[in-house]
Amino acid sequence: MTTMTIAKAINAGLRRSLESDEKSLLIGEDIGRLGGVYRITDGLMADFGTRRVIDSPLAESGIIGTCIGMALRGYRPVAEIQFDGFVFPGFNQITTQLAKMRARSEGRLTVPVVVRIPYGGGIGSIEHHSESPEALFAHTAGLRIITPSNAQDAYWMIQQAIECDDPVIVFEPKRRYWLKGEVDTERPALDPFKAQVVREGHHATIVAYGPLVPVALAAADAAEEDGYSVEVVDLRSISPIDFDTVIASVEKTGRLIVTHEAPTFGGIGGEIASRVSERAFLSLEAPVLRVGGFHMPYPVAKVEEDYLPGIDKLLEALDRLFTY
Amino acid sequence: MATTSQAGAVTDVPQAPGAAAADEPLIQLLDEHGELHADEKFSAYVEDVDAEQLRGIYRDMALTRRFDVEATALQRQGQLALWVPCRGQEAAQIGSGRATRPGDYIFPTYREHGVAWTRQVDFAEMLRIFRGVSNGGWDPRENNFHMYTMVLAAQVPHATGYAMGINHDQADWDAERRAAEGDAVVAYFGDGASSEGDVHESMVFAASFDAPIVFFCQNNQWAISVPFEVQSKVPLATRAAGYGFEGLRVDGNDVLACLAATRYALEHARRGDGPVFIEAVTYRMSAHTTADDPTKYRASAEEQEWEPKDPVARLETYLRASGAGDDAFFEQVAADADEMAAGVRAKAFTFPDPVLEDSFNNVYAEAHPLIREESEWFRQYDAGFADNHTGGAR
Ligand SMILES: Cc1ncc(C[n+]2csc(CCOP(=O)(O)OP(=O)(O)O)c2C)c(N)n1
Ligand SMILES: [Mg+2]
Numbered sequence: 113m114t115t116m117t118i119a120k121a122i123n124a125g126l127r128r129s130l131e132s133d134e135k136s137l138l139i140g141e142d143i144g145r146l147g148g149v150y151r152i153t154d155g156l157m158a159d160f161g162t163r164r165v166i167d168s169p170l171a172e173s174g175i176i177g178t179c180i181g182m183a184l185r186g187y188r189p190v191a192e193i194q195f196d197g198f199v200f201p202g203f204n205q206i207t208t209q210l211a212k213m214r215a216r217s218e219g220r221l222t223v224p225v226v227v228r229i230p231y232g233g234g235i236g237s238i239e240h241h242s243e244s245p246e247a248l249f250a251h252t253a254g255l256r257i258i259t260p261s262n263a264q265d266a267y268w269m270i271q272q273a274i275e276c277d278d279p280v281i282v283f284e285p286k287r288r289y290w291l292k293g294e295v296d297t298e299r300p301a302l303d304p305f306k307a308q309v310v311r312e313g314h315h316a317t318i319v320a321y322g323p324l325v326p327v328a329l330a331a332a333d334a335a336e337e338d339g340y341s342v343e344v345v346d347l348r349s350i351s352p353i354d355f356d357t358v359i360a361s362v363e364k365t366g367r368l369i370v371t372h373e374a375p376t377f378g379g380i381g382g383e384i385a386s387r388v389s390e391r392a393f394l395s396l397e398a399p400v401l402r403v404g405g406f407h408m409p410y411p412v413a414k415v416e417e418d419y420l421p422g423i424d425k426l427l428e429a430l431d432r433l434f435t436y
Numbered sequence: 437m438a439t440t441s442q443a444g445a446v447t448d449v450p451q452a453p454g455a456a457a458a459d460e461p462l463i464q465l466l467d468e469h470g471e472l473h474a475d476e477k478f479s480a481y482v483e484d485v486d487a488e489q490l491r492g493i494y495r496d497m498a499l500t501r502r503f504d505v506e507a508t509a510l511q512r513q514g515q516l517a518l519w520v521p522c523r524g525q526e527a528a529q530i531g532s533g534r535a536t537r538p539g540d541y542i543f544p545t546y547r548e549h550g551v552a553w554t555r556q557v558d559f560a561e562m563l564r565i566f567r568g569v570s571n572g573g574w575d576p577r578e579n580n581f582h583m584y585t586m587v588l589a590a591q592v593p594h595a596t597g598y599a600m601g602i603n604h605d606q607a608d609w610d611a612e613r614r615a616a617e618g619d620a621v622v623a624y625f626g627d628g629a630s631s632e633g634d635v636h637e638s639m640v641f642a643a644s645f646d647a648p649i650v651f652f653c654q655n656n657q658w659a660i661s662v663p664f665e666v667q668s669k670v671p672l673a674t675r676a677a678g679y680g681f682e683g684l685r686v687d688g689n690d691v692l693a694c695l696a697a698t699r700y701a702l703e704h705a706r707r708g709d710g711p712v713f714i715e716a717v718t719y720r721m722s723a724h725t726t727a728d729d730p731t732k733y734r735a736s737a738e739e740q741e742w743e744p745k746d747p748v749a750r751l752e753t754y755l756r757a758s759g760a761g762d763d764a765f766f767e768q769v770a771a772d773a774d775e776m777a778a779g780v781r782a783k784a785f786t787f788p789d790p791v792l793e794d795s796f797n798n799v800y801a802e803a804h805p806l807i808r809e810e811s812e813w814f815r816q817y818d819a820g821f822a823d824n825h826t827g828g829a830r
Binding site for chain 1: 628732
């Protein structure tokens, strides 16, 4: 066991993949000499050279498109998109090409590309640096989407993503990059596409992922003081979603909140709510509630606290569940 | 770059990175020693620039630099989330900006504080974005100066479309009328952004429709930590030929060359003769942003190499040598700059804090049920904290 930040854990995971699989390589803007604007790839170019760690020209469609080409040639490229809001010049390549290559080729071609995207807000930044666009990708079949919330998962999930034969988008909770946690570099990793109960409880369930897992845990702690026992499920995988774990929790607690920074409308929470109503309708003591971002472009930094789901909003939602 | 061998096959002549660029001609009127040179084609475009105008140009550049220093200080003091310095690019920005007419429409990226100033945008207004109180900052219609765009190159197709609109509006005008009254567009982007597909597509459109647009690329040698050589093996200006229009490579630290080249290009575009691409060769003398540490990726020797090419110092040398500016003038400019900086600082503290309600209200032009529902929910939710909260609910 070693203590690492999430940033360091991803760095260590990437390093291990570069060591163990000679076909793996990294490409992105500023990831080489600088080590990335968040230093996630720090030191990797120095140790693995400019063929394995590539400072790309400034073009996201080019980054994703060439990753697809390299994958067709037998490589396992890991693309870094510098910020959530800058993935969109590459959106065409991700949704029309990366996601569909296997299906179009009738299973003949696989494109094991990993796209790493730092995402989410709460960092007081300027426009396009705080977004949570995961639902836009989740709506596209052919992409697997995972998001670690702690160092242990960060270390393993990036390696599992690289090993996966399907394209995987790894959304990295950038405001938690400096969150420290224990990492077991020996322990066999959990399945990256499974959810995990990170806090047991029996009155209500909060499903969270990425940056909001610590918020959900804090809200559960606060609710405990009022005598409520809240279970927290870290979703971990956004596509596929491990509905079995979610349903099992709801069957136990009877109440569910899904929270994400992304706008509520058209979001992952809606998908979970409808699955739960399909599969566990009679277990529900109250309607499933969603606590998410509003239907607006991510607002300016001065009001992001009002925009983001936080402990108070979760407590308010719990209140509604318990008084229903 | 490519030569035809005797067998007729095209072979690449290997070049050291940057070598091609160094050999390429550079339009220069005022060299780095502050000496004036005549240029057959471009001198004529600054013939009218007398001592009075030159002092005005210098003043714009010096104020821009002072503003940049003040904004950097404000960021360091925690008053701005981030600052994007423009130090070193004042000549490219003031020169090109001063070449525009009020009816022209300008699409900047995010570092064009000097251009903004030439368009009468108040320096303080430029801080709103970086203080996190606005995503726009100023009213783009007021001075025909568009908002900053953070998604690199995304504004370049907009600029092209705007120029196509001008073409439609002025389709019946003859060249003379267009030259006298016609509008044009300038699109600013960096060496890094030049790699984005949006720039390519814009140039295709602009060429196909003879759009009255000047593509003004400030090649400051760096895209954060990535050197120019990663973006292009050839001077960017040479790319224009591939699209079928003229490309000019200009000394971006020579304000007269930038003014002359942009005037020439705008005249060309305005007349209806189609786009022109200007590559202003300059240098980002500061960090990429206040969040960046250039010692991680570039040698201080390179920074020192560019130091003597400083655009502001260069003009000062010329003004002093030519007698157009004396000590009293420079002291006055410095005093004006300090006063401006103090004003900017004071104003930055008076920006009202935005409220989430504004964000709801600005999403759609027409009433929208989801906005109504969510903003009403938030209003009630937030009111629940009225007794005990100071800075908003969490
Ligand atoms: C589409 C997009 N990708 C990535 C970024 C992140 N980013 C911000 S500035 C920058 C470098 C820009 O370099 P250049 O175009 O040369 O302009 P300069 O900053 O030098 O003025 C990058 C990669 C972005 N803003 N937009
Ligand atoms: Mg640049």
